[in-house]
Amino acid sequence: MDFAEVVRRRRMIRSYDEARPVPADALDGVLAAALRAPSAGFTQGISLMVLSSATERETFWRVAAETDSTWLRGMRTAPVLVAVWTSEEAYLDRYAEPDKGWTDRDAARWSAPYWFVDGGMASMAALLSAVDHHLGACFFGIPTARIAAVREAFGVPPKQLSVGVISLGYPAPAPAIGSPTRRPRKAQSELIHRGSW
Numbered sequence: 001m002d003f004a005e006v007v008r009r010r011r012m013i014r015s016y017d018e019a020r021p022v023p024a025d026a027l028d029g030v031l032a033a034a035l036r037a038p039s040a041g042f043t044q045g046i047s048l049m050v051l052s053s054a055t056e057r058e059t060f061w062r063v064a065a066e067t068d069s070t071w072l073r074g075m076r077t078a079p080v081l082v083a084v085w086t087s088e089e090a091y092l093d094r095y096a097e098p099d100k101g102w103t104d105r106d107a108a109r110w111s112a113p114y115w116f117v118d119g120g121m122a123s124m125a126a127l128l129s130a131v132d133h134h135l136g137a138c139f140f141g142i143p144t145a146r147i148a149a150v151r152e153a154f155g156v157p158p159k160q161l162s163v164g165v166i167s168l169g170y171p172a173p174a175p176a177i178g179s180p181t182r183r184p185r186k187a188q189s190e191l192i193h194r195g196s197w
Helices: 003-009 024-035 054-064 070-075 088-094 114-132 144-154
Strands: 046-051 080-086 136-140 161-169
Touching: 003 114, 024 046, 024 080, 024 114, 046 054, 046 114, 054 080, 054 144, 080 114, 088 114, 114 136, 114 161
Parallel strands: none
Antiparallel strands: 046 080, 080 161, 136 161
16 A cells, blocks of 8 residues: 555544454554654664453453443454553663763753654554554553553553553444544644744
8 A cells, every 4th residue: 555545544443343353464564663663862762562362451441441431342342452652761861872962861851752752653653554454543542540550450660651552453344433523624724834834
């Protein structure tokens, strides 16, 4: 599939065909794409936790979900969940190395927390790769009050910061739902500023 078509087809899928598992080669392709995303200072501080067994997924939903809803029932049908984690410490350590020279490790030096920026880039690369592999995917966040429980359930080190989770699988035949069904896409002229604001 050509790149423009991948971008055009990318949607957040919220319901999956439970009878169709994600092929191992497609999952590996999505994970590899995520790890090929840009990395500030080539820190490579993004980690992916893959939950593909029924037991792993049920444990995740039990500790991560605050409520039950139609949206959540659809998301629970995903055969694979990929939790995206990042390490602020890894970036601060990397930028304190001689070729970067910020020996004080002060996070205030960063115009944006690139540990999260890189996590977003890795997530987008995974979402686009999912489309290229004819899969559906959705990025969502773990509720803040539940991150510690997810860490504990899966042995995630305390210094790892949650970026979000990508559900992955073949889309179920279902009507489109979500914000894009209720809000029009803004015109490029509203969002692209050439030469000045």
